[in-house]
Amino acid sequence: MLTIHDLDVFYGPIQALHGVSLQVNQGEAVAVLGANGAGKSTLIKAIMGLVRPKSGAVLLDGKPIQELPPWEHTARGLALVPEGGRVFRDLSVEQNLLLGGYLRDEQANREQMAWVYQLFPVLAERRRQQAKTLSGGEQQMLAIGRALMARPRLLLIDEVSMGLMPILVQKVFQVLGELRRQEVSILLVEQNAAAALDVVDRAYVLENGRMVLEGPADVLRQEPKVQAAYLGG
Ligand SMILES: Nc1ncnc2c1ncn2[C@@H]1O[C@H](COP(=O)(O)OP(=O)(O)OP(=O)(O)O)[C@@H](O)[C@H]1O
Ligand SMILES: [Mg+2]
Known part of the structure; x- marks a missing residue:
């Protein structure tokens, strides 16, 4: 579904990615x-x-998409949960969700919102509240819910567990498991390897902009390098 081939990314003179390749089926x-x-x-x-x-x-x-603007990516079925959630703080929970569904019609948004509220009941309770009044964990859930409003085929998630207490990390990863049952493909980047490896099929390890390891989650969990760097083993 998604193939990345030999990607080089620079910020001015700094090279952040060196020949990165990756695949999500x-x-x-x-x-x-x-x-x-x-x-x-x-x-x-x-x-x-x-x-x-x-x-x-x-x-x-x-098909190559690297030259297309971000909204074209959304239209093609990608959705992003950005680092730190980045919800619209002054808008209500419901308004945030509707912005995630801006490419879709009212009926579709109603159905999708009902599903998001089912996944995260706390968002339904707080639907009229401004996003800035939510706790950090609730904002993280809202960011996921907002991305799901686009009914993505592939959900991209940047550090979903950041700043969440273990019980919420568990809750969020449980929802990711639920998404998989709904045929949503997932690419997540994480420092929390233990939680991530429990929910994914395969993983890659990125070091200084280079992919250094790749394999099934079960195999990577046993890798000395992964154990030392990410699992405290
Ligand atoms: N806008 C930018 N301008 C210049 N350098 C940048 C910019 N964004 C990122 N970098 C640099 O690119 C490298 C990779 O940054 P990136 O944010 O992708 O790392 P990360 O793996 O997401 O880190 P973290 O776990 O802290 O979020 C870093 O050295 C960073 O300083
Ligand atoms: Mg980051």
């Missing part, structure tokens, strides 16, 4: 693990069209 959940500054957010932004690679390709269903 239809129905798959894939994680990219990496430390601070490894290039995880850059990779997600390059997939979503928010930064332009210097070379390489981002292919969706075999």
